[in-house]
Amino acid sequence: MESYSDKQLIKGNYAIAEAAVKAGCECYFGYPITPQTEIGEYLSQRMYDLKRGYVCAESELAAINMVIGAVSTGAKAMTSSSSCAVALMQEGLSYACADELPVVLVNVMRAGPGLGYIYPAQGDYYQAVYGGGNGDYKITVLAPSTVQECIDLTYRAFYLAQKWRNPTMILADGLLGQMMEPASYGEYPYPEIDNSSWALTGAKNREGRAIYSCARDEDKQNEHIRHLFRKYELIAKEDTDWEEFNTEDADIILIAFGSMTRNIKAAMKVLRAQGLKVGAFRPITLSPFPTNRLNQLADNVDRFITVEMNMGQMVNDVKLAVNGKAEVDLINRPVGQWLSVEEIVEGVKQIISKGVQYASI
């Protein structure tokens, strides 16, 4: 067991907020919404004390565009929101991808669709990974599963956003945002990225420059998009991340993302104790998705079962990765009370005994 001497009980939302401060976030822009309001609440005082920028924006659309403005000057900046309000920011994400700007956005998911209410859920997987903005673009998406990872992946989000000049989202959920767990901040572990070649810092002693989201020339626009996608390939090659447990001898692999991860790990242990060779797999980056690793694993695995708090979204990326080499099933519930370890164990047994492809609980 780890020593708690350097740890304190921290709420997920506060963990994200303070990690952003430690990562060097110079400006925060946001509009309150449950279940992530503590991020803005915490930063309203903290940023003021540190003489950094804080604006409680008039709307989410304003907030994301304020972030775009701030990061285009080379500053580190962030906004945070939840589901139905992140929907309002999709246009900004598309622009930030086209502009190649290191926007950091936190989505602490609640239920949907529409207003959806404040229960925790994981229904924004598609929104995060495939996006609601226009055109060909990809953002980087990191999904923390513990409060410690709320810290670690906030650090990584700022780093990856800067490294790739690409919007990076931390996809958490209401459960993770509201819960407390022992964790420690440590120090921001990544190098600072030099942005002097592109940031709009004033043209004193140099040529003027501008950031455009488009080229007014068909060939240049084609080339710009191809350039973006070469970059996305590099992100996938260098920064795809995942965790796997007991996959070496597994016949069945449970897959979850975010805070459902601990439940599938516990279910894996129960099923192992009952003699079933079960492993667990958890993408840390949802975009880029660990497609190649899942495809490799599919050579020796009979069945993948994704466990999600939505109607089945990541399951389709698992199917694409597995590409017919193994069965892919789903255990899910749309919103609310997280699927319990017992329910997951029961769902797995149902799937095995009946060969059904759907155990909606």
Add this chain to the structure above:
Amino acid sequence: MEKNYIIAGFGGQGVLFAGKIIANAFMLAGKNVTWYPCYGAEMRGGTVNCEIVVSDDEVSSVHKQDVDCVIALNQLSFDRFISKIKKGGRIVCNSSLIKETRPRTDIDYIFAPMTDKAIEFGNHKLANMVSLGVLSNVETVLNISILEKAIDMVLPESRKKLLHTNIDAVKLGIDKETISL
């Protein structure tokens, strides 16, 4: 070994605060622990509660369907959570605000007049601290010295002058004469 606790009461009874003390105390005892509150509109409707999961291993899930131990500070919480307690589990009740009934035969009951004790002591708001003392009688990990440290960790700097008042209220709950089993 994993165990979960729910502490519940009216808004204003200091339920989330007491829950944080329980969570910190278990952390100090070297356990893995999570704390998860009800939040948002749920809190506006009457009862407030939070769930603490304690484990020697990694916590398996943060918000469970059933519960090992409930600390109920008002009748609404007793009524809401009594059916969720596992067979062989326990409910610790504030008998100042909860009728002493035992609707289930497969769980343990502890009744203590927490609010009355707190009023005698001088402040009804300390009933949450009394409840921690009562709990400490049956949860050996939560001894007074660990609770003292935990209270110190949870109290914000601006309230540190209330540290000893809180600790004394916990001690009132530990006094076995207040309890009826």
